[in-house]
Amino acid sequence: MHRPTLPIESLPLWARLNDVAFHHVKISKMDGRGCGVVCEGDITAAADDDTRPSALVTVPHALVLNAAAVGEYAKENKNFRQLLDAMVDHRSTRTDILLFLLVQSALASRSGHTSVGVSNPWTEYLQFLPETVPVPTLWAEDERLLLRGTSLEVAVNAKLSALDAEFGLIQQKSSDIPAWNELLWEGPSAVSFPDWIRLDALYRSRSLQLPRSGEALVPYLDMANHSASPTAYYDETLKDEVLLLPRPGVRISKGDEITISYGETKSAAEMLFSYGFVDPEATTGESLVLPLDPFPDDPLAKAKLVAFQQPPRIHVAREGGSVKWESPFAYLMCVNEEDGLEFRVLQERDGGRQLRVFWQEADVTDRTRDFETLTGDHPLAAVFRLRVVVSVQETLRAQIERLEATAPQDPTTPSAAQREECFRSAMALRSVETNLLKHAVEALDAERCMLLTDKNVVAYLGLTEATESDLAGEEAANETDDFS
Numbered sequence: 084m085h086r087p088t089l090p091i092e093s094l095p096l097w098a099r100l101n102d103v104a105f106h107h108v109k110i111s112k113m114d115g116r117g118c119g120v121v122c123e124g125d126i127t128a129a130a131d132d133d134t135r136p137s138a139l140v141t142v143p144h145a146l147v148l149n150a151a152a153v154g155e156y157a158k159e160n161k162n163f164r165q166l167l168d169a170m171v172d173h174r175s176t177r178t179d180i181l182l183f184l185l186v187q188s189a190l191a192s193r194s195g196h197t198s199v200g201v202s203n204p205w206t207e208y209l210q211f212l213p214e215t216v217p218v219p220t221l222w223a224e225d226e227r228l229l230l231r232g233t234s235l236e237v238a239v240n241a242k243l244s245a246l247d248a249e250f251g252l253i254q255q256k257s258s259d260i261p262a263w264n265e266l267l268w269e270g271p272s273a274v275s276f277p278d279w280i281r282l283d284a285l286y287r288s289r290s291l292q293l294p295r296s297g298e299a300l301v302p303y304l305d306m307a308n309h310s311a312s313p314t315a316y317y318d319e320t321l322k323d324e325v326l327l328l329p330r331p332g333v334r335i336s337k338g339d340e341i342t343i344s345y346g347e348t349k350s351a352a353e354m355l356f357s358y359g360f361v362d363p364e365a366t367t368g369e370s371l372v373l374p375l376d377p378f379p380d381d382p383l384a385k386a387k388l389v390a391f392q393q394p395p396r397i398h399v400a401r402e403g404g405s406v407k408w409e410s411p412f413a414y415l416m417c418v419n420e421e422d423g424l425e426f427r428v429l430q431e432r433d434g435g436r437q438l439r440v441f442w443q444e445a446d447v448t449d450r451t452r453d454f455e456t457l458t459g460d461h462p463l464a465a466v467f468r469l470r471v472v473v474s475v476q477e478t479l480r481a482q483i484e485r486l487e488a489t490a491p492q493d494p495t496t497p498s499a500a501q502r503e504e505c506f507r508s509a510m511a512l513r514s515v516e517t518n519l520l521k522h523a524v525e526a527l528d529a530e531r532c533m534l535l536t537d538k539n540v541v542a543y544l545g546l547t548e549a550t551e552s553d554l555a556g557e558e559a560a561n562e563t564d565d566f567s
């Protein structure tokens with residue numbers, strides 16, 4: 084799609100024409116961070132939380148792009164209504180807003196040479212937005228290789244597959260409607276998959292959770308960059324205007340950048356995935372999420388996955404001085420029929436079939452995430468915990484090995500096919516995750532050693548060893564029989 088652009092210097096005019104009020108601020112190009120909000124005077128905000136300071140920016144409710152605003156646009160535009168209706172089974176706030184943005188971008192690219200769609204302040208505003216966003220879904224293949232071994236390796240590939248499926252669906256549903264077929268899919272300015280990935284990236288990196296209007300895009304205010312020590316925050320008035328306000332007690336000098344926080348507890352992976360950078364100053368939010376595969380030789384693996392109903396994962400986080408981990412699936416994964424786990428398929432009255440899960444004869448179908456508690460008062464609880472600890476530790480060790488095996492040969496210089504900013508972000512993520520995983524493996528090792536001294540574990544392992552050597556003896560005897 085051809086993307087017309089407007090210089091950021093014209094933004095104040097667009098803002099005035101659309102009733103955005105701004106005081107002591109301007110939007111300027113920042114070094115390495117695209118545009119940002121810059122202070123044009125000296126601001127000192129009262130330290131007292133109860134006095135609301137004067138707003139730096141006020142955006143009228145009419146410009147807030149949320150699910151309700153898309154609904155209003157659809158009321159006035161029956162062609163757009165038809166497009167939303169065609170997607171009826173696949174709608175969410177995100178897809179509604181993305182479809183709206185897709186239509187506004189297409190309208191801008193055809194600049195009035197179309198009878199479908201109605202221009203709106205967003206048709207122009209989109210032209211001030213950056214050509215690209217440094218999120219990994221927009222990285223080149225050689226750049227995405229830098230994420231091998233990190234928690235984003237699987238996540239980014241899964242996101243690209245999901246975007247591809249979503250784009251295919253929109254194309255299929257809208258090309259049956261002649262007006263949309265003409266606007267979106269015909270001629271040299273047809274929409275392409277990279278256009279869809281960019282719109283998704285713009286949405287992910289700029290959407291806010293507003294207290295009254297919910298998930299939304301707010302023009303002008305979305306020019307504010309992130310800092311771990313932010314000087315401003317956003318809020319909504321009772322009239323649903325969105326305000327950018329200085330934080331209580333801050334002093335902002337003329338020429339300083341005004342920043343907000345994109346989330347204090349977001350991990351490095353989440354920051355890179357959603358915003359395209361890793362904040363080197365972040366002191367909180369060190370965590371990661373990895374997929375956990377059931378044992379490949381477990382005959383109950385499939386039933387366990389179905390019964391668990393969610394993707395199985397391990398969550399690792401640094402809390403205070405120590406590293407904590409959590410994996411509800413690992414507890415279900417590590418028990419079997421001989422421990423008291425059972426799956427039954429029940430025939431329903433309407434002929435359907437239902438998978439039910441039993442632990443020690445009790446129906447626990449609705450508690451498959453609770454196996455840590457369910458197994459906690461069993462005489463073999465320490466044995467189950469040991470199995471879980473060993474399995475989680477093995478998964479984390481394998482991840483460290485993959486991180487080490489895929490590390491760039493020169494950790495300071497990107498290859499010719501990799502952009503410096505992608506390389507820097509990926510290396511920062513690799514370092515945070517390697518560190519966290521190593522600390523988690525150490526913590527798990529300490530727990531494993533402790534569990535190996537538990538009297539129930541010792542007795543259980545002694546019994547298993549005895550059974551195994553009996554079996555080995557029997558096998559040896561059989562072999563001798565066979566041989567003779």
Ligand SMILES: C[S@@+](CC[C@H](N)C(=O)[O-])C[C@H]1O[C@@H](n2cnc3c(N)ncnc32)[C@H](O)[C@@H]1O
Nearest residue numbers: 116117118288289305306307308309358359360
């Ligand atoms: C909400 S927009 C902010 C405005 C944006 N800089 C622009 O030019 O349109 C979020 C994007 O700004 C950039 N950004 C924000 N804070 C940053 C930071 N602290 N370091 C690097 N990039 C940042 C990232 O590209 C992010 O995806």
